[in-house]
Amino acid sequence: MELLTILLDGIAQxxxxxxxxxxxxxxxxxxxxxxxxxxxxxxxxxxxxxxxRANMIVAAALVEGAAFFGIIVCLLIALAG
Amino acid sequence: xxxxxxxxxxxFWMSLAxxxxxxxxxxxxxxxxxxxxxxxxxxxxxxxxxxxxxxxxMSSLKAENENLLxxxxxxxxxxxxxxKEMKEKILADAKLTASEEGNRMIAAARGEIEKExxxxxxxxxxxxxxxxxxxxxxxxxxxxxxxxxxxxxxxKHLSAAQSN
Amino acid sequence: MNNTKATFLALALVxxxxxxxxxxxxxxxxxxxxKFVPGDxxxxxxLDNHEIHIGNxxxxxxxxxWDNGKLVGPFSSSNLSHGNSYLGYVMDHExxxxxxxxxxxxxxxxxxxxxxxxxxxxxxxxxxxSVVGIFITSILMLLMFFAVSKGYKKRAGQAPKGIxxxxxxxxxxxxxxxxxPSIGKKYEKFMPYLLTVFFFIWIANLLGLIPFIGxxxxxxxxxxxxxxxxxxxLITAFxxxxxxxLHIFWTxxxxxxxxxxxxxxxxxxxxxxxxxxxxxxxxxANITAGHIIILSFVSLIFxxxxxxxxxxxxxxxxxSVIFSIFMFCIELLVAFLQAYVFTLLSALYFGSAVEEHxxxx
Numbered sequence: 001m002e003l004l005t006i007l008l009d010g011i012a013q014x015x016x017x018x019x020x021x022x023x024x025x026x027x028x029x030x031x032x033x034x035x036x037x038x039x040x041x042x043x044x045x046x047x048x049x050x051x052x053r054a055n056m057i058v059a060a061a062l063v064e065g066a067a068f069f070g071i072i073v074c075l076l077i078a079l080a081g
Numbered sequence: 082x083x084x085x086x087x088x089x090x091x092x093f094w095m096s097l098a099x100x101x102x103x104x105x106x107x108x109x110x111x112x113x114x115x116x117x118x119x120x121x122x123x124x125x126x127x128x129x130x131x132x133x134x135x136x137x138x139m140s141s142l143k144a145e146n147e148n149l150l151x152x153x154x155x156x157x158x159x160x161x162x163x164x165k166e167m168k169e170k171i172l173a174d175a176k177l178t179a180s181e182e183g184n185r186m187i188a189a190a191r192g193e194i195e196k197e198x199x200x201x202x203x204x205x206x207x208x209x210x211x212x213x214x215x216x217x218x219x220x221x222x223x224x225x226x227x228x229x230x231x232x233x234x235x236x237k238h239l240s241a242a243q244s245n
Numbered sequence: 246m247n248n249t250k251a252t253f254l255a256l257a258l259v260x261x262x263x264x265x266x267x268x269x270x271x272x273x274x275x276x277x278x279x280k281f282v283p284g285d286x287x288x289x290x291x292l293d294n295h296e297i298h299i300g301n302x303x304x305x306x307x308x309x310x311w312d313n314g315k316l317v318g319p320f321s322s323s324n325l326s327h328g329n330s331y332l333g334y335v336m337d338h339e340x341x342x343x344x345x346x347x348x349x350x351x352x353x354x355x356x357x358x359x360x361x362x363x364x365x366x367x368x369x370x371x372x373x374x375s376v377v378g379i380f381i382t383s384i385l386m387l388l389m390f391f392a393v394s395k396g397y398k399k400r401a402g403q404a405p406k407g408i409x410x411x412x413x414x415x416x417x418x419x420x421x422x423x424x425x426p427s428i429g430k431k432y433e434k435f436m437p438y439l440l441t442v443f444f445f446i447w448i449a450n451l452l453g454l455i456p457f458i459g460x461x462x463x464x465x466x467x468x469x470x471x472x473x474x475x476x477x478x479l480i481t482a483f484x485x486x487x488x489x490x491l492h493i494f495w496t497x498x499x500x501x502x503x504x505x506x507x508x509x510x511x512x513x514x515x516x517x518x519x520x521x522x523x524x525x526x527x528x529x530a531n532i533t534a535g536h537i538i539i540l541s542f543v544s545l546i547f548x549x550x551x552x553x554x555x556x557x558x559x560x561x562x563x564x565s566v567i568f569s570i571f572m573f574c575i576e577l578l579v580a581f582l583q584a585y586v587f588t589l590l591s592a593l594y595f596g597s598a599v600e601e602h603x604x605x606x
């Protein structure tokens with residue numbers, strides 16, 4: 001019984017870690033795409049790079065927010081365990 | 082877990098401090114700052130606009146001046162040119178009249194000279210004729226006063242006519 | 246030449262702060278064990294505190310409690326240090342509990358599941374480290390912007406000077422890059438809030454990055470971020486016009502059955518409520534994560550020190566100091582970026598609330 005709780009606890013911790021990792025991968029992919037496309041469009045139309053930068057930051061912030069949701073859930077699992 | 086549970090005390094102090102800052106700054110700072118910024122921007126925009134207008138005015142004035150100057154210059158040139166032409170014409174005219182007068186005077190002088198010469202020549206001819214006649218008269222008178230001489234002369238002319 | 250000097254200065258600062266704060270952190274962990282547990286130390290540094298450590302000095306802060314309708318305090322937190330009880334209260338891990346006669350926590354009962362004791366607590370309205378940070382930020386803001394405002398009055402229509410010229414580009418930035426494009430014509434109504442929130446977050450973020458002064462983590466505290474996001478939420482809700490509410494409760498251009506069954510309302514409502522939550526989490530998580538990363542790099546020194554002795558600690562300190570400096574630089578950027586993002590998203594929410602829709606789209 002003791003062993004099982006420790007094991008389950010460990011599995012929960014591991015799940016939290018893996019979950020946080022996956023959330024970060026998602027955010028990284030998303031923000032990377034946003035940044036890449038923004039750079040591409042800035043190179044294409046340097047005259048509107050200010051607007052593009054602002055929108056890029058907004059989009060990156062939204063993606064980041066979604067990733068934070070995931071990470072906070074993982075944190076809750078890890079800390080509750 | 083503690084990380085994610087907001088502390089009621091902190092929420093209270095934060096709300097208090099932030100709202101106080103918000104209302105105090107809104108009343109005493111932001112309105113003044115924002116309106117001052119706006120005013121200054123308007124002022125700068127106005128100044129720029131008026132400067133632009135002044136510049137346009139200046140350039141139009143300058144163009145006008147230039148026009149006037151060019152006109153004046155053209156006029157001066159025209160006057161100068163006219164004067165020069167006039168001078169040349171007067172000179173040419175003067176030359177022409179002078180040479181004509183000269184020619185006329187020369188011709189007149191020449192005619193006079195011719196006339197005088199002819200007169201003189203005819204006078205001389207007349208005189209020569211008169212003198213010759215006188216001489217001839219005298220000679221004939223003398224010849225005819227001697228009978229023998231008259232006969233000798235006839236003889237001489239006759240023999241000359243025979244030998245011919 | 247200047248660059249190298251600045252680099253050395255930064256290096257010295259980072260080393261000194263990390264050592265001094267860890268020394269105090271270790272000391273504060275009731276000295277029961279010499280064992281270094283990085284997770285605990287880091288969380289302890291990130292969380293709120295009832296005293297401020299500057300080097301090895303501990304500045305006790307006033308404790309104010311709301312105990313069933315009556316105000317207790319303020320009294321110095323030094324009365325409760327080292328597990329002492331005072332006036333029937335005891336402090337454990339920066340939390341204040343009721344104490345019994347022996348000075349230990351009053352146990353109300355036990356948790357059904359975890360079998361851990363439940364303690365009752367009075368409401369803690371103490372002036373904690375973060376509250377001091379909030380006050381410092383507020384006072385700085387008041388001083389700065391009164392000076393700026395005075396400058397505008399004194400030099401009306403003239404070029405800015407001093408602090409005025411330092412802050413004017415940021416004020417203009419918030420107005421021209423944040424408020425105007427996201428809100429539109431009605432931006433002026435929201436300018437005071439946007440400017441206040443921008444500078445508050447930015448200054449509080451920078452305060453958290455200043456070494457030596459006790460490691461404030463103001464905006465990295467979920468309560469602070471929550472209050473800011475909640476005010477944004479309230480302003481959005483109160484300035485929402487007819488179109489905005491129509492969009493939430495009877496979204497145009499969506500099949501009627503979706504609207505009639507309330508599904509669409511549910512979705513829109515979740516969106517409406519989750520905005521401030523995401524706003525809170527973003528600010529809190531970004532700043533806290535930055536602090537945790539810097540502290541983790543510094544912790545590496547102590548971990549290696551424990552594992553391989555002083556040589557290991559010295560060896561890894563070189564690497565971790567360089568990484569800490571790198572993280573500090575990134576955090577300086579993040580401090581500005583998060584203030585910008587929070588302000589920008591607030592402005593976008595306000596913009597959607599006051600937007601006049603061209604019907605039907």
